[in-house]
Amino acid sequence: MAKAKVVENLHAHGSVEENAQVIVRTRMDEMYAWEEYVDNPYNVHELHNLRIAAKRLRYSLEIFQDVFPEQAAEIIKEVEQIQEELGSLHDKDVMIALIRLCLGGQDSGSGYEYALMSAPQKSGKLQFAIQPELVAQLLDPEAAPSAEQRQGLEFLLESLQHQREEMYTAFRQHWYQLKGKDFRQQVLSMLKI
Amino acid sequence: MYCICGCEKVGVFMQEQYPPVCAAVDIGSNTIRIVIAKCMPDHLDILAADEAMVRIGESVNTDGMISSEKRKKTLTVLRRYKALTRSYNTSHFFVIATEAIRKAQNKDAFIAEIKDAIGVPVAIIDGNIEAALMFYGVTYTVAQDAHVPNSVGVMDLGGGSTEFVLARKGHITGSTSLPIGSGWIHDRYFTADPPTAVDMDTASTFLQTFLAGIPIKRFPKLCLVTGGTANVLLHLAQKALRLSTERVTLTRDEVLRCEGLLCSLSSREIAERYQIDEKRARVLIGGVLIIHAVMDRYHIAEIQVSEHGIREGVLIAYARYGENWLEAVRQQMQSGRKISPYVPGAEEPQEDFVQFGQQRIHERAEQMFGWRNDVLAQQDNDIEPVHKMRVASRRLRALMDAYQSIGEPEAFKYAYRSVKKTADTLGNARDTDVMIATLRQQLEDIPEKGHPGILWLIDRLSCYRDQYQEELSAYIHELDERELMVALDASLAERDSQNGKS
Numbered sequence: 001m002a003k004a005k006v007v008e009n010l011h012a013h014g015s016v017e018e019n020a021q022v023i024v025r026t027r028m029d030e031m032y033a034w035e036e037y038v039d040n041p042y043n044v045h046e047l048h049n050l051r052i053a054a055k056r057l058r059y060s061l062e063i064f065q066d067v068f069p070e071q072a073a074e075i076i077k078e079v080e081q082i083q084e085e086l087g088s089l090h091d092k093d094v095m096i097a098l099i100r101l102c103l104g105g106q107d108s109g110s111g112y113e114y115a116l117m118s119a120p121q122k123s124g125k126l127q128f129a130i131q132p133e134l135v136a137q138l139l140d141p142e143a144a145p146s147a148e149q150r151q152g153l154e155f156l157l158e159s160l161q162h163q164r165e166e167m168y169t170a171f172r173q174h175w176y177q178l179k180g181k182d183f184r185q186q187v188l189s190m191l192k193i
Numbered sequence: 194m195y196c197i198c199g200c201e202k203v204g205v206f207m208q209e210q211y212p213p214v215c216a217a218v219d220i221g222s223n224t225i226r227i228v229i230a231k232c233m234p235d236h237l238d239i240l241a242a243d244e245a246m247v248r249i250g251e252s253v254n255t256d257g258m259i260s261s262e263k264r265k266k267t268l269t270v271l272r273r274y275k276a277l278t279r280s281y282n283t284s285h286f287f288v289i290a291t292e293a294i295r296k297a298q299n300k301d302a303f304i305a306e307i308k309d310a311i312g313v314p315v316a317i318i319d320g321n322i323e324a325a326l327m328f329y330g331v332t333y334t335v336a337q338d339a340h341v342p343n344s345v346g347v348m349d350l351g352g353g354s355t356e357f358v359l360a361r362k363g364h365i366t367g368s369t370s371l372p373i374g375s376g377w378i379h380d381r382y383f384t385a386d387p388p389t390a391v392d393m394d395t396a397s398t399f400l401q402t403f404l405a406g407i408p409i410k411r412f413p414k415l416c417l418v419t420g421g422t423a424n425v426l427l428h429l430a431q432k433a434l435r436l437s438t439e440r441v442t443l444t445r446d447e448v449l450r451c452e453g454l455l456c457s458l459s460s461r462e463i464a465e466r467y468q469i470d471e472k473r474a475r476v477l478i479g480g481v482l483i484i485h486a487v488m489d490r491y492h493i494a495e496i497q498v499s500e501h502g503i504r505e506g507v508l509i510a511y512a513r514y515g516e517n518w519l520e521a522v523r524q525q526m527q528s529g530r531k532i533s534p535y536v537p538g539a540e541e542p543q544e545d546f547v548q549f550g551q552q553r554i555h556e557r558a559e560q561m562f563g564w565r566n567d568v569l570a571q572q573d574n575d576i577e578p579v580h581k582m583r584v585a586s587r588r589l590r591a592l593m594d595a596y597q598s599i600g601e602p603e604a605f606k607y608a609y610r611s612v613k614k615t616a617d618t619l620g621n622a623r624d625t626d627v628m629i630a631t632l633r634q635q636l637e638d639i640p641e642k643g644h645p646g647i648l649w650l651i652d653r654l655s656c657y658r659d660q661y662q663e664e665l666s667a668y669i670h671e672l673d674e675r676e677l678m679v680a681l682d683a684s685l686a687e688r689d690s691q692n693g694k695s
Binding site: 006011012014018023060062095098099146148150151156160 | 544546547553587588592594595597598599625627628632635638639640642643644645646647648649650652653654656657
């Protein structure tokens with residue numbers, strides 16, 4: 001997860017509105033920095049970062065909502081929807097990774113398990129989203145899934161992948177809908193940024 | 194530089210060569226006090242002051258009436274004070290009464306009795322007027338201090354009520370009057386002298402609950418405390434803890450040490466050892482508990498004790514507004530919560546960016562901690578408290594992200610790390626809860642063929658979640674709310690220049 005950018009050029013004793021504009025501008029730029037990854041559904045990491053950036057933008061808008069025009073509420077709704085769409089996508093990605101882990105782990109033995117357990121120590125893209133203790137629970141040989149359960153997991157995996165595709169399509173459609181009405185510029189103008 | 198009271202500099206007596214000498218008496222629940230002073234709009238030259246412990250509130254708390262014994266004692270004290278005013282040749286003599294008289298059923302007869310005895314009418318003032326007068330009285334002495342911060346909070350701890358006034362840049366921004374005081378706590382909760390551990394627990398629990406519900410969300414760092422209890426507590430701390438007699442501040446630790454002393458010794462022993470009036474010593478612990486509870490509620494590290502109060506406020510108000518001083522103060526207080534009454538024509542001060550941040554950070558941290566007990570209770574496997582506390586921690590973190598460049602680096606770093614760790618710890622639990630909930634939904638959405646796999650996965654995740662709950666509970670339990678609140682306050686301290694632009 002990308003760290004929040006430190007917002008510079010704030011005036012400690014300036015007005016709330018003037019500073020809120022600087023903050024929201026920064027968070028908007030952060031969100032749109034991930035725009036180039038929107039078209040590839042397999043940019044899991046980048047889409048997750050886009051989601052986090054959208055959440056930061058939403059929280060910033062909510063913090064300073066009182067000093068912005070009333071229309072800020074509409075902007076918050078749109079950003080919240082983007083965030084939720086990407087959130088559902090991320091939940092599916094985590095679940096898919098989890099099931100792959102279970103199926104792969106049972107198939108591949110201790111070497112695979114070791115690689116998964118050591119992944120959280122790595123940084124950036126290599127970082128895995130699942131806690132080592134959870135990996136241990138899922139790969140516990142004494143609780144290994146039966147053939148019927150494995151079959152169920154395979155079926156679930158397929159179903160989740162299908163659901164993910166639909167979710168991605170809905171998100172992308174929404175994103176382009178906003179782009180079509182130049183949402184970014186609309187926000188900047190509405191908030192007088 | 195502005196006056197901390199926001200006072201109108203040209204008062205009714207400003208042009209006179211010799212300020213008038215006036216007297217003000219305050220009939221409180223515990224004590225009756227007088228001050229005689231040469232009165233100017235922003236200064237009092239105090240000539241005499243005295244107090245007598247009558248504890249009118251004791252009889253009012255018992256049966257709602259001022260007993261004949263208390264009435265007699267009060268009249269004796271007032272006659273003595275009347276004589277004192279004559280010896281100073283005062284031009285005006287004001288008598289006001291507060292909570293105990295306010296709620297006494299026989300107050301009308303009693304104030305008539307006082308008027309007959311000393312020839313002076315008694316003004317029974319309500320809690321809001323009391324708060325405003327107290328604010329005048331307490332703050333006029335610190336007005337000239339160049340280091341006074343923008344925000345000031347004043348607390349007048351009386352025997353039967355406690356008044357809070359908050360001010361920013363000399364303007365009162367909020368006030369509230371609570372019907373609890375040192376005598377009230379003593380009479381209601383203490384069954385022995387010294388009080389038992391159960392008495393202390395019950396009173397502390399009551400105060401925590403009561404203070405959690407009052408409308409003041411945040412208290413400024415400069416907390417001025419006045420009233421007899423606060424001053425006697427300072428005296429006790431100076432004697433018992435060997436503090437300098439010049440000191441007018443008390444840290445939370447010093448307040449706690451005094452509380453411990455008052456729980457261990459009887460009021461007679463306290464009175465004898467530390468030269469304190471025994472009646473005052475008896476109710477002191479009630480007041481100390483209130484101070485302790487307020488310091489904890491608002492994460493106040495230190496209080497500053499003022500010997501001035503409502504009496505001085507009456508004299509300052511009279512010097513500023515003349516004969517209609519009481520009506521002038523009443524009108525100001527009636528004009529709303531956010532008032533800027535003391536400098537006619539002045540604009541209400543605007544909240545700047547740092548002040549906005551301080552307020553919101555504090556509120557969000559309180560929201561986060563508001564879910565703590567529910568997370569620890571984990572009743573009926575309810576997953577909502579973890580979710581709510583996590584959302585609150587993330588909102589707090591987002592706010593801190595916004596303010597990072599103008600924060601005090603060290604305090605900010607410490608507070609930020611703590612908030613992040615809290616968010617991450619809760620996040621891990623929440624993510625697992627979401628996965629389990631999603632899988633349960635899948636049981637309804639996909640054909641039965643997939644169910645054995647889903648149920649297996651739910652079982653594995655639930656085992657992990659149960660195991661993680663111990664880690665989560667231990668972390669949340671250990672999370673030091675007070676320490677984090679102090680760090681959060683320090684991370685956006687008011688100052689003249691910042692890392693960004695000032």
